[in-house]
Each structure stands twice: as C-alpha cells, then as structure tokens.
Amino acid sequence: MSGMNSQGRPTGVGEVGGAERKTFTGNRGLAQEELLIFERDSGACGVDFDEPDAFECRLGGNRRKGRVGLPGLSEPDVMRHYVRLSQKNYSIDAGLYPLGSCTMKHNPRLNEKMARLPGFADVHPLQPTKTVQGALELIELVAHWLKTLTGMPAVAMSPKAGAHGELCGMMAIHAALEARGDGASRTRVLVPESAHGTNPATAALLGYSVDAIPATEDGRVDVAAFKAKLGPDVAAIMLTNPNTCGLFEKDIREIADALHEAGGYFYCDGANFNAIVGRVRPGDLGVDAMHINLHKTFSTPHGGGGPGAGPVVLSEALAPYAPLPWIVERKGRLKFAETSEQVEAVGGDSFGRMTAFHGQMGMFVRAAAYMMSHGSDGLKQAAEDAVLSANYVLASLKDVMSASFEGPCMHEALFDDRFLKDTGIETLDFAKAMIDEGYHPMTMYFPLVVHGAMLIEPTESESKDSVDLFIATLADLAASAKAKETDRFSGAPYLAPMRRLDETKAARKPVLTWTPPAPAQAAE
Amino acid sequence: MRYLPLTDTDRQAMLGRIGAANIDELFRDVPKAARRDELIDLPRRKGELEVERALSALASKNVPAGSVPFFVGAGAYRHHVPATVDHLIQRSEFLTSYTPYQPEIAQGTLQYLFEFQTQVAMLTGMEVANASMYDGSTGCAEAVLMAHRITKKKKAVLSGALHPHYRAVVENLSEFARDDLDLGEPVTDGTEDIIARIDDDTSCVVIQNPDFFGNVRDLQPIADAAHAKKALLIVVVTEIMSLGLVTPPGEMGADIVVGEGQSLGNPLNFGGPYVGLFAARQKFVRQMPGRLCGETEDAEGKRGFVLTLSTREQHIRREKATSNICTNSGLCCLAFTIHLSLLGEEGYGRLARINHANAVKLADQLDAVDGVEIVTPTFFNEFTIRTPRNALQVIDELADKGILGGVRASRLWPGQSDLDDLIVIASTEVNTDEDRAAYASALKEVLS
Numbered sequence: 001m002s003g004m005n006s007q008g009r010p011t012g013v014g015e016v017g018g019a020e021r022k023t024f025t026g027n028r029g030l031a032q033e034e035l036l037i038f039e040r041d042s043g044a045c046g047v048d049f050d051e052p053d054a055f056e057c058r059l060g061g062n063r064r065k066g067r068v069g070l071p072g073l074s075e076p077d078v079m080r081h082y083v084r085l086s087q088k089n090y091s092i093d094a095g096l097y098p099l100g101s102c103t104m105k106h107n108p109r110l111n112e113k114m115a116r117l118p119g120f121a122d123v124h125p126l127q128p129t130k131t132v133q134g135a136l137e138l139i140e141l142v143a144h145w146l147k148t149l150t151g152m153p154a155v156a157m158s159p160k161a162g163a164h165g166e167l168c169g170m171m172a173i174h175a176a177l178e179a180r181g182d183g184a185s186r187t188r189v190l191v192p193e194s195a196h197g198t199n200p201a202t203a204a205l206l207g208y209s210v211d212a213i214p215a216t217e218d219g220r221v222d223v224a225a226f227k228a229k230l231g232p233d234v235a236a237i238m239l240t241n242p243n244t245c246g247l248f249e250k251d252i253r254e255i256a257d258a259l260h261e262a263g264g265y266f267y268c269d270g271a272n273f274n275a276i277v278g279r280v281r282p283g284d285l286g287v288d289a290m291h292i293n294l295h296k297t298f299s300t301p302h303g304g305g306g307p308g309a310g311p312v313v314l315s316e317a318l319a320p321y322a323p324l325p326w327i328v329e330r331k332g333r334l335k336f337a338e339t340s341e342q343v344e345a346v347g348g349d350s351f352g353r354m355t356a357f358h359g360q361m362g363m364f365v366r367a368a369a370y371m372m373s374h375g376s377d378g379l380k381q382a383a384e385d386a387v388l389s390a391n392y393v394l395a396s397l398k399d400v401m402s403a404s405f406e407g408p409c410m411h412e413a414l415f416d417d418r419f420l421k422d423t424g425i426e427t428l429d430f431a432k433a434m435i436d437e438g439y440h441p442m443t444m445y446f447p448l449v450v451h452g453a454m455l456i457e458p459t460e461s462e463s464k465d466s467v468d469l470f471i472a473t474l475a476d477l478a479a480s481a482k483a484k485e486t487d488r489f490s491g492a493p494y495l496a497p498m499r500r501l502d503e504t505k506a507a508r509k510p511v512l513t514w515t516p517p518a519p520a521q522a523a524e
Numbered sequence: 525m526r527y528l529p530l531t532d533t534d535r536q537a538m539l540g541r542i543g544a545a546n547i548d549e550l551f552r553d554v555p556k557a558a559r560r561d562e563l564i565d566l567p568r569r570k571g572e573l574e575v576e577r578a579l580s581a582l583a584s585k586n587v588p589a590g591s592v593p594f595f596v597g598a599g600a601y602r603h604h605v606p607a608t609v610d611h612l613i614q615r616s617e618f619l620t621s622y623t624p625y626q627p628e629i630a631q632g633t634l635q636y637l638f639e640f641q642t643q644v645a646m647l648t649g650m651e652v653a654n655a656s657m658y659d660g661s662t663g664c665a666e667a668v669l670m671a672h673r674i675t676k677k678k679k680a681v682l683s684g685a686l687h688p689h690y691r692a693v694v695e696n697l698s699e700f701a702r703d704d705l706d707l708g709e710p711v712t713d714g715t716e717d718i719i720a721r722i723d724d725d726t727s728c729v730v731i732q733n734p735d736f737f738g739n740v741r742d743l744q745p746i747a748d749a750a751h752a753k754k755a756l757l758i759v760v761v762t763e764i765m766s767l768g769l770v771t772p773p774g775e776m777g778a779d780i781v782v783g784e785g786q787s788l789g790n791p792l793n794f795g796g797p798y799v800g801l802f803a804a805r806q807k808f809v810r811q812m813p814g815r816l817c818g819e820t821e822d823a824e825g826k827r828g829f830v831l832t833l834s835t836r837e838q839h840i841r842r843e844k845a846t847s848n849i850c851t852n853s854g855l856c857c858l859a860f861t862i863h864l865s866l867l868g869e870e871g872y873g874r875l876a877r878i879n880h881a882n883a884v885k886l887a888d889q890l891d892a893v894d895g896v897e898i899v900t901p902t903f904f905n906e907f908t909i910r911t912p913r914n915a916l917q918v919i920d921e922l923a924d925k926g927i928l929g930g931v932r933a934s935r936l937w938p939g940q941s942d943l944d945d946l947i948v949i950a951s952t953e954v955n956t957d958e959d960r961a962a963y964a965s966a967l968k969e970v971l972s
Contacts, residue, residue: 034635036635036638036639037639037865038639038642044868045867045868045870045871046606046608046865046866046867046868046871047606047866047867047871047875049871049874049875049878049953051874051877052877052878052880052881052882053881055880055881055884055885056884057880057884058740058880058883058884058887058901058902058903059740059769059770059880059902059903059904060714060739060740060741060742060901060902061742062740062741062742062770062771062902063769063770063771064767064768064769064770064771064772065771066775067869068646068647068767068768068869068872068873069646069869070643070646070864070865070867070868070869070872071865071868071869072868072869072870072871073865073866073868075606075608075866078608078862078865078866079608079612081865082612082615082636082862082865083612083615085631085632085635085636086612086615086616086617086618086632087617087632088617088629088630088631088632088635089617089618089621089629089630089631089632089633090617090621090626090629090630091616091617091618091619091620091621092616092620092621093616093617093619093620094616094617097622099622102622104620104622106527107619107620108527110572110575110576112614112619113576114575114576114579114580114583116610117579117580117583118583118588118590118591119580119582119583119584119585119586119588120583120586120793120794121791121792121793122588122589122590122602122791122792123586123587123588123589123792123793123794124589124594124596124600124602124792124794124928125600125792125794125795125796126596126598126599126600126931126935127587127589127596127923127928128919128920128923128928130920130923131586131587131923131928132586132587132794133585133586134581134582134583134584134585134586135582135586135794137582137585138579138582138583141582145566148564148565148566149564149566160658160659160662160796160797160851161658161849161850161851162850162851163838163848163849163850163851164658164662164849166848167697167848171696171700174700196839196850197837197838197839197840197841197842197845197850198838198839198848198850200838200842200843201838201841201842201843201845201847201848202848203843204843204844204845204848205697205700205701205847205848206700207700207701207702210842210843247553248551248553248554250553250555252555253555253557253558276551276554278563278564279551279554279559279560280551280554280558280559280560281558281560281564284557284558285555285558301619301620301855302620302621302622302623302854303613303618303619303621303854303855303856303858304618304621304622304623304624304630304632304633304854304855304858305622305623305624305633305655305815305851305852305854306623306656306658306797306851306852306853306854306855306856307658307796307797307799307851307853307854307855307856308851309797323696324692338935338938339938341938341939342938351696352692352695352696352699353689353692353693353695353696354662354693354696355658355659355661355662355689355693355796356599356659356660356661356687356689356690356693356784356795357599357600357689357794357795357796358794358795358796359795359796360796360797361793361794361795361796362791362793362794362796362797363796363797365579368579369575369579371566372567372570372574372575372578372579373525373526373527373569373570373572373575374525374527374569375566375567375568375569375570376563376564376565376566376567376568377525377563377568377569378525378527378528378568378569379564380563380564381525381528382525382527382528384547384550385528385530385535387547387550387551388530388535388538388539388542388547388550389530389538391538391542391544391550392538392541392542394542395541395542395543396541407542407550408542408544408549408550408551408552408553431626432628435626435628435629440622440626440629441626446839460527460528460530461527461528461529462529463529463530463534464529464530464531464534464537464538466529491823493628493629496628496629497628497629497631498627498628498631498822498826498828499628499822499823499824499826500628500822500823501627501628501820501821501822501823501828501829501830502820502821502822502823503627503820503830503832505820505821506818506819506820506830506832507818507832507833507834507835510809510816510818510832510833511818511819511820512638512641512652512653512809512816512817512818512819512832513638513641513642513645513651513652513653514638514639514642
C-alpha cells in the first residue's frame, strides 16, 4: 500500500518491475560508468605551482620538445575518477574473499597509520645511518620476530615479494653449493607438481633443470618417487608446506633428512606459513631457507596486486651467503654492511645484492604492528582459527561438492569438479555464479594435481555467521548445478559491473595503451 | 584478540561439526617432534594504544626528511605528494583487493593499470609498458635478461655511471643467465665513451639518464652505435620527474626503458616499497616480464580490461616463463598514476622546470663556496660537487648541523679513492630559498 505525506511526496514503493530498464547515461544508480582518464581531459590542472623565475637551462640541449600527451583534470575530477573506479572492485573490507593460497585476511588500519609516521615514511634510504637508528631498529625487530617464529638463525630482509624471496633463497643455496665445490655438478631442482608456478620459474631463472615429483593419492609428495630422484646432481627441493592442496606434508622430516643425506638443500615455499605460525617452527622441520610473504601471514595489504615483501629465513649453513645489505652492530650503534668487503669483515660471504637499498620498509612497519598486536598468543590463535574455519568448510561441503582429499586440512580446503560431472557446468562457471551471490570466487584451476580445482581459504578473519552463509550459498549453488539449472552459471556473472570478459580477444591483438582517436575527417 | 571474530562457543560448535575433540586434532599431521605445546617466546598481544606507543618511539629516533633542509637523492627523491593521493590509495576497494584475476569485479584495478601503462609509455616515449616491477633496480636486471632473449647474445655493456645498486642487482642475476658483463668505470662528467665498448657480441647497452652523478646526455649516438651491432639500448631513469623536461629515451632510440617511479606519489619509505617502470618497443612485448593489462570487451560488447599475455608468466608457463615475477607494485602504481593525473600535462612540465631551476640555483650557490667544484656540466635536479675534504666527514658534519646534504659517492663506490671527495646532491620543489642558503652557509663552515 502506498502512503502519501502532506506535501504529496509518495513514500511507498510504487509500481514493482522494470529491473531490466535501460538508462540514458548507462549508469545504474550507484553503479556508475567511468571513461578513461585520457578521455576526461578538460585542460585543467589538479595542482597549483607557480612557474619558476627565469633560469639558465643546464640540460646540454637535451630538452623535451614535444608534449607528453597527459590529460589535464582538476582535483575534484581526479577524485571522482578514482572513486568511481574503486567502486568497481571487490575487496576484503566488503566481503569474504576465499582465494586459496592468497590469504585475504583483514588488513588492520593501525598498520597503515604506523607506516605513515614521518619517522618511517619520510626517511631516505641513504641518509647517514646515525639519523635513522630507529629505522634500523625496526628492521631488526621484525627480523627478530621472524627468526623466533620460524626457529631459524638468520633472515634476509631485502627481497621484495614472495617470488623474489624464492630467488634469494635459491641464490643462497647456489652460493653454498659453490663454496663447497658442488656448484657445477648439482644442476637439478626437485619441485612437486602441486607447486606454485613461481617455484619452477625461479629454479629455471637460475639455470637449474626442473624435475617434477608426482603427488600421491592423498595429495602429498610421493616420498618413494622423491627418494628415487635423489642423486649427486640434485641441488635442492622446493617444497611448499603446508602444501597447495592445503595439506601438511606429514613426511617432511623424512624428506629433509634424505635430501640432506644426499647433499641437497631444502627450500621451503613459505606462502602458507599462516596456517602454522605460532604452533610449528619450520626450523624444526629441517628447512634451510624459506620466504615469508608478509602480505599473507602478517597481513600487509594486497593492494590490488602488490607491493609485497618476502624476507627469507636461512639456516646456519646458508646464513653466511645472505644478500646485501646486512645490519651489524658496532659500538652500540646499528650500521649497514653494504658491500661484500664490509660483510666479509663480519664473517659473511654474501652472494650479492637483490635490490637497490634495503627492502620493503613500509611493509616491515605494517608487519611489526600486526605481530605486536597479536603477540605470540594471538598469532597462534589466528593460525588455529584459520585452520578451524577451513576444516569447517571442508566438513560442511564435502558431501555437497567433491572434496579432493581427506581432512584434516590446514588453512584451505581443496575441492575439484567431480560434483559437476555431466552437468555441462565447469569450475569457471561455478566461480562466476558466486560473483552474482556477492562473493569473490575461490582460487580456480590451481593446484594442477586435481581437475577443475577450487581452493577455498576462508581465513581467521571471518565470523561463524559469515562462514555459515558462505557454506549455505555454495551448497545452494551446488544443488542448482546438480539440477542442471545451467542458466544460473553459463552466462554468469549477470549482476557484476561487467559481464564475462573476452580474454582471447585481449591476447590475440593486444591493446596495452590508450591511443588518441584519429582526428575526424575534414568536411569535403 | 580484536582482529579475531570467532568466540569460544563458535569454536566448539565448529569442532563439533568437524568431528574433532579439540584443535590439536586438526594439526595431527604435524610430526610430533615439531609440535609445540608452549607459546613461542615473544611478547603477548598488545592493544592498539600500546603498539602505537612502541612504534612511535622507534620512529621518533629517526630524522625525517621533512624536518630539515634535505638534499638526498641518488635514486630516491623527496617530492610533495598531494593529499588526494594518500586518501585514494587507502580506499578499501584498492587497498584490500587482490590481483585482478576476476576481471568482472576488478575493473577498478584493471582500468588504472591500463591508464598507468599508457602514462608510462607517454613519459618514456615508448610504445608499450607493463603494469610495473618491484622497483627500478630489479626492472633493470630483467631488462638485461630480456635483451639476451631477444638478441640471443650475452654481453651486456653497462655504463660506469649507472647507479651502483642497479649494477649490483644486474651482476647478481645475470651471473645465472651466464651473461658477460662489461662494467665501465665511473666517469663523473658525462663524457664516458661507451660506444667504444660495443661490439658484435653485445646484447645491450645499459645507460642511466640523467646518470648517477646527474649528467644529462644525448643518447641517440649510443643508440645508433648499438643498433649498428644489433644490440639493444636500455635506458635507466631513476628520477621520473626528469622526463617533464628532458628528452624522453624513446626519442633517442631506446629499445627498453626501465625506471624508478617512486618520485610520483610515493614517499621515501627508507627505500621501499617503490614502483619499477618497464617500457619497450611494441615488437618486444611478448618478451617482456611482468603483468600486462589489455583492453577487451565483455559479453555485451562493453569495453573492459583484463590481465593479458599471461602465457609469458610463471603461473601458466612455469619453468618456461619469461620471469618468475608474480607481483606488481599495485598500490604504488596507483599512487603514481593518481599523482600524475593531478599534475597533468601542465603540472608535470612545470614541476620539472621548478626542480631544474632549484637545482641550478643551488649549484650556483654551492659553486660560490670556496674550494667547491661542480663536476657535472649538465644536470636536471641532481648534480655532483667535489669538496676539498673527504665527503664522509663533510656529510657527517652537515648532518650534525641539521642538514642532510646529499649522498657521498664513496658510500656506493667504497674503495674507489678518486670518488672520496664527491657528494651527489638533489634539489626538488620541496626546497626553499632558506634551505639553500642554510646549505651554502653550513658547507662554508664545514669546509673552512
């Protein structure tokens, strides 16, 4: 029943229907279209600076002649452009983000606030070290937490992201092999077939041949196959633990011991450290090197794809080869050892430099705030809650979808597409239908060891109500799929800012930059 | 714990459905010897106030650039970042989203990446750019590997005036690609003869412009010489503000341009995170490392953007990938692109002119100090001086007087005694006339 107030303004809902209505602007209420910034050029300027006084140019004749081609916009127009763009993104702050192997957990804003303190954000990497003692202390503080949590004696702080950390760890292994005269003979790296793509890519980048280890029926490394592959030419294994099926490698000690016996080193991909932090120390498992994705375990924001940070903890055997720079203490003051000679003076034999300067300081501050907030008790609880939630998802959906392996799982639960058999619906369709239900899809088609993989990581940041609704939604989608209600899947998403995008077209003739439209033909 | 929503009642109910008596049962696959019953020996949880107190105490032990006359550069520069930038990059939808693998709900990220790629191509004068690298130095090393892949040749000729950290990163990575590096000696006045070192085996020439000491050069003759030997020219730009005033590398024959984008939108952050820029000629696009965003359309024909050409990348190609990189500097490129959008054509050019004018004024003032010699005949916003005393002491004593006066070359070339008296000095829009006067008078005192 529609009411009417005294000004004649209707207060009821009016006629129902018309959801398919087209609009003049293309906007749909709060869902607003946005042109490219180059198409919004108004010739305005979003900053106010006065032209400098006349000066004598010292560019030696190398002065830019043409325009750059940048558009000009006022500050409010720039603000509106990016706010509208932001509204086309899904985010953790808006909803559950179950991307397995990515760890989309809550990003506390305290961490952002701390990283912006001028004493951290507004200091230059090459200021005299006596003016940045607090920054060096902060790096040492994070290093101390990482070493203690992993039970490892050393850590290289400079790697810029997880894959960069892999490179660092494998370079340290290479240097250690070289030092004992094994560098040229050990040319093979063992990588389980369930590994992240970065592992084989890293090994190959360093010139190693990659030898895949098969998985067993229960989703773990086939220890017999692994042992059969050991030999005097094996440099290392790159093993993720917990692995990418979300399972703990039960035989990890046996693997580490056999490898060490055969003269190889154990690189652990620490992407999934978040499942065991505070409960298990990789140092107790025989690991020689492991990177830690600060953006996963210690919740520095993913930021739409970066920046990351990937410090690498190192065993006693690899510690001397850690990359430049090192932090050393001298006469009660912290200093950088920035060159091989300076590192040699403190007994090191660094393999070299991974990056300019000293690493992702802004990420260290965020990780420090996160670690201090949790403490050893909170970190352990976080790992336990993450594992509990994943097992809860696994237990709740194993009879509705098809669980790939027996539990318990660690922080993520792996399903495959057997439950979609004969429905004509694929993992991709199932995932896209989740978007219409307001969820970001889970990781799809990874790991490669099962068909049509769906890897779900709920994280410790979700309440039980939130996980319950997610489970109920997936159960409803699964029932719908089994009933062959293909419409709900084949064209999905229907309700997102965009319908499904044509990736084939994008790759066939790549358009990677905007080009100004050709000027209109002059009238005859 | 304030970040953990589950209650003990929830936990019990969840364990009930799982059919586990307690949480330990879920960790039963961990070998017994590695299970820990007691907490790890680290401090316990802290409230927000306590964390803030502890970290602020550490921060307060540092001298922030903004608190003193500040002239430090050498690959990282202090510029004014408009307030809008930091506000926008902290929006939840940008800050707390993942890599845009589901393009239907990630158009915000994808569109700004497409705009970023376009801006980087425009600035550098190149045809294509990627969605960014970790930083300039790692991008530089990847460029050398890329040149190796393209030319099938292995000798990289590096300018001696390339940032020593960049050179070290290239040295470290190219050892594994079995590249031969021809490393030049540091020539401080921009007269390095790099052409003489190019031969038939050369895969690429790597040259920084403006170079580490500040010199600005015409690279066209070097490009011509490289191309004559079927080698590529890789140009490194560590101060991206320079391209508002300096001839872009693409107009001087560059084949690949790598840069550090920190100057736009990003604070100094004690060295990271920064944003690596990577641009190239169109014909090399399939040999590029890193993420690329491309235009396409959706099922209804609407323009949209996706990550593309991922068959180059590790998650598809594994050991055959062009690089193992699995990230870009997402939020840092967002800061870069917002700052550049605010500047626009007019603001970017003007800011570059202000930078140059400030550096010229400072150089003239320091040149007037007894014993000081300007060793870089050309420069943009950074130049090098020779002082009559060891630069280590000069920098140190300037710091005691509350002036962060630049970077001594010997910090980056230790043991190279002919560089011991050199200081590399940057001056950007943040410096005032008072800052410059304070520097000149302090330097005079330190040298007298």
